[in-house]
Amino acid sequence: MAEQSRVAPVAALFKSPLKAVNLGLPSFAANLAAAGAEVVQVDWRPPAGGDAAVLDALDRIDAGPIDVDAANKQAVDILLAAKPTLIDIGVAAEVIPGMTSTTILHSGPPVTWERMCGPMRGGVIGGLIYEGLANDRAEAEALAASGRITFAPCHGYGAVGPMAGIVTAKMPVWIFENAAFGNRAYATVNEGLGKVLRYGAFSDEVIARLRWIETDLYPVMKKALKRHGPIDMRSVIAQALQMGDEGHNRNRAGTSLIIRELAPTLVQLGEPVERIVRILEFLNANDHFFLNLSMPSCKCALDAARNVKGSSMIVAMARNGTDFGVQVSGLGDRWFTGPASMVEGLYLPGYSAADAAPDIGDSVITETAGIGGFCMAAAPAIVKFVGGAPQDAIAYTTRMYEITLAENGAYQIPALDFRGSPTGVDVRKVVETGILPVVNTGIAHKEPGVGMVGAGLVKPPRNCFRDAVLAFAEAYGAPPASSRSES
C-alpha cells in the first residue's frame, strides 16, 4: 500500500497532458508554447546572477560562526533608535576633530588631487581662495598639487557634504548630535542652486556668498539655535515626508518647516533688521537649504551603527565623482569602491549629458539611512526634477524593501498606506537579488567653475557591493572549501 502510493502519482503524471513550468529565460517558455505545450513562465534569476565566487562567499557567511542576522538586527535597531538633533553651528577647524587650516574635506571615498573630477577640483580651488591660501585658480591648482594640502573624505571626520562636499577650515558647519547615542555629525550651510561651490563653481559671487555665510548667517544662526534650543530632526523629517519631500533632492517642505520654526527666534535676537531680513530671504529663496540638515541627520544616525561585529548593513555610500564607495558596519572604515556612474536625468536649458560629471557627493547618505531615493514614493513631484513618472517613484521605493533590513515607523510614506521607509541596506541582499540601491542626485558640470547642469537617477557600480561581500566572507565566513578540506 505504501509502495503503491509512492508510485501511483508518478504514473498518473505521465498519463495526463504534460504542463511545463519554466524558470528564468523566457525564450525557453516561448519555444515550448510554440510547440503547443502549456507553459507557466516564472521570472527567476539565479541568486547573485550565478556568480560562483559570490555564491561561495554567501555560503561561507551562512556557515560561519557569526549570526549575521542577529548582528544586522542590532545594527538596524541602532539606526532606527537614532535621534538626530541639530544642536549648534560652529567653525569647521574649531569643532571637527582633526581638521587643520590646511585640511580640505571632500565627498566620497579617498581621492588624490590628480584623480579628482572637474567639479571637485573646482570646489577645491574655490575653497583655497575662500581660505585666503590662494588668490586665483592657477595658484590654487598649484597649491592643491603641491602636497601641502591634506585631502580627506568628509566621512572620516564625521562630516558629509553634498556634491563636491568641500569643507575648509573657516567654513561654518551645522553640529548635529545623535541624542540616543551621543555621536556627532557636521555639514556646511547649503548655498542654494546654480553657481555654487558644491557644484564646482568658484567665481567671485560664489566666494562672496561663502563669506556672507561666515560673517552674517553663521553668528546669527549660532545665537538663534542657542536661544531656540535643539531641533529634533527626526520629527521634522517625518513631517516633511508627509509633505512631498524625500529629503535628498526635494526639500521644499523641510526648508519651509525649518523657516517657520526658527523665524520667531531670529526676530528676537536683537540683530540688525537688514541682517535678519537677508537671512530670511536667503532661506526662502533656497528650497535645498534643508538638504544640509537632512544629510548630517542621516550621518549621525548611521555612524552610531558602525562597527557592529558581524553586521553586513551598509553604513555609508558616497561618491567623489571618480569613485563610488561603500562601507559596511562589520568591516570598519574600509571603503569598497567602483567607478562613479553617469547620471540619467533632466538637464537645465542649454546643457546635455555631454556636459555632465559622473555621480558625485555624500548626499547618498540619505538613501543609506532609508530616505532620499528610498522614499521617492513620498515625493511624487520629485520626478519633475529628476525625470520619470510618479508610478516610477512608487516602484523605486517598493523595490528597496527587498534589500533592506527594516521599515522605519518614524518615517512613514502616505502613498504606501503609511508604510515605514525601507531602511538599512544589507549588502548580502544587494548581491543576492542584484537589486542596486536607488539614488537620486544633482548633476554637476564636468569642468571646474561651471556649476549645476541637471538632476536625475544613478545606479551605483555593482562591483563595490560584490567586493564588500567577498571581504565580509573573509572576515566572518567559514573557511573556503579548499582550506577546509586541507585542515
Added chain:
Amino acid sequence: MAEQSRVAPVAALFKSPLKAVNLGLPSFAANLAAAGAEVVQVDWRPPAGGDAAVLDALDRIDAGPIDVDAANKQAVDILLAAKPTLIDIGVAAEVIPGMTSTTILHSGPPVTWERMCGPMRGGVIGGLIYEGLANDRAEAEALAASGRITFAPCHGYGAVGPMAGIVTAKMPVWIFENAAFGNRAYATVNEGLGKVLRYGAFSDEVIARLRWIETDLYPVMKKALKRHGPIDMRSVIAQALQMGDEGHNRNRAGTSLIIRELAPTLVQLGEPVERIVRILEFLNANDHFFLNLSMPSCKCALDAARNVKGSSMIVAMARNGTDFGVQVSGLGDRWFTGPASMVEGLYLPGYSAADAAPDIGDSVITETAGIGGFCMAAAPAIVKFVGGAPQDAIAYTTRMYEITLAENGAYQIPALDFRGSPTGVDVRKVVETGILPVVNTGIAHKEPGVGMVGAGLVKPPRNCFRDAVLAFAEAYGAPPASSRSES
C-alpha cells in the same frame, strides 16, 4: 443576396450557444450563471436613478433653445482663468459693501436665528460680545432673537467663512481680488483649532484672541501686504498641492509657504519685536491659517463665473449647520437647499458622533472650485485627520472627474501623474450619475460654546441638486411635454 445577408447573421445567432449580457442588478446574472449560461455582468444604473421627473427635466434641457454645454464651457473657462490674489486686509464694515454695525454674516444659505444650529448660535453670541453689543450669553441671545440684528449669508456679500462663518463689523478680513476679472472676496483671519469662534466657542479666551487679531495682527498684516505687494494665490495653492495639501482640511504646506513668503517683510516693518514674534508664533502654531486664504481664493474665482446664461455649473455649495445649499451659475442667487447631513469621521479624545452638529461652513467652496475633497489624491496624509485610507483619497478624486467640466492644469495632482484637478461641478452630471460631490470638513460640537470635536467626510443631500436641475429645466428647457402638446 442582400436579403440573405440580412437573415444569415440572425440565423447564425440562434445556432450558436447563447451568451447573456446583464445590465444592472447582479442577481439576474447570478441566476443565469447558476443555470449554466455564460453571462457578462455590466455594472449599470439607470440615469438619475430612474427618477422620471429628473429624466424629463434633463430631456427638456437637452431639447431647449440654449446650448448648455457651450454655456458651461464659458463658465468653467472663467473659473480656470481666475487669478485669485491676496491684496490687502481691512475691517469688515469698512470694506465689505453693505455691511453695517448690526450685520452678522454667517456660513451657508440664509437661516433665521430660530433655525440656527448650536455652533452657529455660539458664533453669533461670541460675535455680539466681541462687538460690544452684548455683555454675556443671555444678553446676546436676547439681542439675536430681537430682530435688531441683520443675519445674512457670507456668500451674498462676497465673503466666505469656515464652520459657523461669523463675520461681524469690526472683524478684520482678508481682501482678495480676482486679477483676471476684478471681482473681490473676503474672509476673516483663521483663529486656530480647538476653542474658537467658528466652532461655536465664545469664552473669554476666544474673544481675547479675536481682539488681538484686531489690534495687533491686523495692522501689522496690513502694513506687510502693502510693503510686500499682492500674493498670487494660484501659484501658492499649486505649490501646496505638490506638498500634500488639498487646501481644505490639510493646509500645513500652504501655511508654511505663506509664512516663509511674508517673514522677511514682517521683520522690516519697524514694529515692536514682541508683536512680530507673537504673530510669527501664532502662524507657526496654526496649520489651518491657510484655510482662510484658500477659501476666498476659491470664492473670487467662482464668483466671476456667476450668472453665465444657460450654465449648469455650480458656483457655490455651502452649509449653515441646518441646511446645505447650492447655487448654479445660470440661476442667479437662488439657493437650492436640503437638510445638512451628519459627518462621518474621526473624533477628538472624549467626543463621539453623539456630540456632533450637522455639516456646517462655507469651506466647501474649495470643493466647488476643484480643490479640497476633490484634490484628496494630492494629500494622502489627510486621511489621518478625516479617516479612511490613502487609496480612498485617490478614489474620491478619481470619481469627481465624472461630475466635473474640466481639469485645472494649474492645480496638478502628482499621484495622478500630474492630472489637473477635477473642476467645475455640472449639476446635471450630479443627478445623472448619482455621484455626489465629495466634501471633507471639520466637525463642531452641537451645543454652543464647546468648539471642535472632530473631522471627516460628508455627503451633501441629494435633493438640492435635483431641485436645481428641475429649476434649470424651468428656466432653460423646452416646455414640458404636456404644454407642448397643448400648444
